[in-house]
Amino acid sequence: MDKLTAIIVAGGVGKRMGRSVPKQFLLLGDRPILMHTIEKFAMAYDHIDLDIIVVMHPDYHDYWKDLIHHYNFNIPHTLADGGKERFFSVRNGLKRASQHGLIAVHDGVRPLISTDFLQKIYEEAIEYGNAVPYIRPKNSVRIEENGHNHAIDRNTVRLIQTPQLFPAAELKQAYKQEYKSHFTDDATVYESLGQSIHLIEGEEQNIKITTETDLYLAEIILSKAGQ
Amino acid sequence: MDKLTAIIVAGGVGKRMGRSVPKQFLLLGDRPILMHTIEKFAMAYDHIDLDIIVVMHPDYHDYWKDLIHHYNFNIPHTLADGGKERFFSVRNGLKRASQHGLIAVHDGVRPLISTDFLQKIYEEAIEYGNAVPYIRPKNSVRIEENGHNHAIDRNTVRLIQTPQLFPAAELKQAYKQEYKSHFTDDATVYESLGQSIHLIEGEEQNIKITTETDLYLAEIILSKAGQ
Numbered sequence: 001m002d003k004l005t006a007i008i009v010a011g012g013v014g015k016r017m018g019r020s021v022p023k024q025f026l027l028l029g030d031r032p033i034l035m036h037t038i039e040k041f042a043m044a045y046d047h048i049d050l051d052i053i054v055v056m057h058p059d060y061h062d063y064w065k066d067l068i069h070h071y072n073f074n075i076p077h078t079l080a081d082g083g084k085e086r087f088f089s090v091r092n093g094l095k096r097a098s099q100h101g102l103i104a105v106h107d108g109v110r111p112l113i114s115t116d117f118l119q120k121i122y123e124e125a126i127e128y129g130n131a132v133p134y135i136r137p138k139n140s141v142r143i144e145e146n147g148h149n150h151a152i153d154r155n156t157v158r159l160i161q162t163p164q165l166f167p168a169a170e171l172k173q174a175y176k177q178e179y180k181s182h183f184t185d186d187a188t189v190y191e192s193l194g195q196s197i198h199l200i201e202g203e204e205q206n207i208k209i210t211t212e213t214d215l216y217l218a219e220i221i222l223s224k225a226g227q
Numbered sequence: 228m229d230k231l232t233a234i235i236v237a238g239g240v241g242k243r244m245g246r247s248v249p250k251q252f253l254l255l256g257d258r259p260i261l262m263h264t265i266e267k268f269a270m271a272y273d274h275i276d277l278d279i280i281v282v283m284h285p286d287y288h289d290y291w292k293d294l295i296h297h298y299n300f301n302i303p304h305t306l307a308d309g310g311k312e313r314f315f316s317v318r319n320g321l322k323r324a325s326q327h328g329l330i331a332v333h334d335g336v337r338p339l340i341s342t343d344f345l346q347k348i349y350e351e352a353i354e355y356g357n358a359v360p361y362i363r364p365k366n367s368v369r370i371e372e373n374g375h376n377h378a379i380d381r382n383t384v385r386l387i388q389t390p391q392l393f394p395a396a397e398l399k400q401a402y403k404q405e406y407k408s409h410f411t412d413d414a415t416v417y418e419s420l421g422q423s424i425h426l427i428e429g430e431e432q433n434i435k436i437t438t439e440t441d442l443y444l445a446e447i448i449l450s451k452a453g454q
Contacts (some may be wrong), residue, residue: 140387140412149426151415160367185367188378199376220443
C-alpha cells in the first residue's frame with residue numbers, strides 16, 4: 001500500500017493579527033482553521049497509508065488538546081514541536097516521519113486546498129518524483145536589487161504554494177543540512193541537494209491565512225464551496 | 228497650479244466573470260465599481276488641476292451614460308474608446324490628455340486605493356519624476372523557462388499595481404511606439420525609451436477585481452474601511 005506522511009506546519013505564535021490566539025486556531029466556519037486543514041488530508045488520502053504530523057509550538061500543545069476535546073475532533077495525528085524558523089519546524093516534523101513513501105509538507109493555515117487537488121498532486125509526485133504547486137501572478141512583475149529595478153516576463157513567474165511533496169528519505173536527508181536564509185520553502189531545501197523541482201499549477205483558492213482580511217476571504221470561499 | 232491627468236482604464240468587455248456586464252460596472256456597495264474609482268481620484272486631488280479621462284469600449288458608452296444618470300454621478304470626466312489591448316486603450320486615452328504636468332494611469336477595477344496613498348504617490352512622482360506602486364509576494368517565487376525552473380529571492384520581487392505616474396509629455400511620446408507583447412503596463416512602455424522607474428510600496432487592499440471572489444473581498448474591505 002502507498003505510504004504518505006503529511007507534515008502540517010502550524011508554527012504560528014499569533015503576533016501578526018493583533019490577537020492573542022495564533023491564526024491556525026481561529027474559527028473558520030464552525031471549527032478552527034487547523035482542523036479543516038487536517039481533515040482535507042484525511043479525506044483526500046483515505047485510500048492510502050497516511051500519517052499526519054502536526055508541528056506546533058510546545059506552548060500550544062495543551063491548548064490544542066483542549067480544542068480537540070471540545071470539538072470532538074477524531075482524526076489521528078502526532079504532535080511535534082515548532083521551531084524558530086519554518087525550516088526548524090519542518091525538521092522537527094521530519095524526525096517523526098517514516099523513511100518510506102512520500103512526504104507532503106503543508107501550511108496549517110491553508111485550509112482551503114481541495115481534496116481533488118490533493119489527490120492530483122499526489123499522483124504527479126508519484127509520477128515525477130516530487131510535486132510543488134504554484135499560481136501565476138495577476139500583476140506585472142519587476143525585480144529590485146541594489147537600488148535598481150527591471151521588468152521580468154510575468155508569464156515565467158511562479159508564486160509557490162503548499163503542499164509540496166517529495167520522496168521521504170530524500171527530504172529527510174535534505175533537512176540534515178545547515179539552515180540557510182534562502183530556505184523559504186521545502187523546494188529550496190530539497191533542490192539544494194541537486195534535485196530538480198516538478199511544478200504543477202495549483203489553486204487560487206488555496207490562500208494562506210495570515211491577516212484578518214484573509215480570514216474573511218476564507219469564510220466567503222468556504223461558504224461558496226458549500227453551496 | 229499643478230496639473231494631473233488621470234487615465235482610468237475600464238476596457239473590460241465582461242467575459243471572465245461569466246456575466247454579461249463587464250466588471251467595472253458591477254455594484255460594489257451602493258454603486259458601480261468604476262464610480263468608486265473615479266471618486267477616489269476626485270477626492271484625493273481636489274487641490275490640484277485634475278482632468279479625468281475614462282477609457283471604455285465604445286459599445287458601453289451609452290450604458291455608462293445611463294448609469295451616470297441613474298446614480299446621479301456628477302464628477303466631470305471625458306470618455307475615450309477602449310482598444311483591443313490595454314496598450315491601445317491607454318494610447319487612446321493619452322490622445323485626449325494634456326501635454327503638461329503628470330499623467331496617472333489606473334485600472335478602473337481597482338476602486339480600493341486610498342486617497343492618502345494617491346496623495347503620497349503624486350508627491351513621490353513630483354520628486355522622482357515618476358512613481359509606480361508595488362506589493363511584495365507572500366509566497367516563495369520561482370522562474371520557469373524552457374521546461375526548467377529555479378528559485379529566486381522573493382525579497383527582490385515586486386508585484387506591480389496601479390496607478391502609475393509619469394511626466395505627461397514623456398508618456399505620450401512613449402506610447403507613440405509600436406506595440407510589443409511585453410508592454411504589460413505603463414512602466415514597461417515608459418522605460419523602453421531609456422527611463423528608469425521609481426518604485427514605491429503600495430497597498431495590499433488595492434486589489435484588481437477580476438473574479439467574483441475578488442468582488443466579495445472588495446465588499447469586505449469596503450465595509451471594514453467604513454467602520
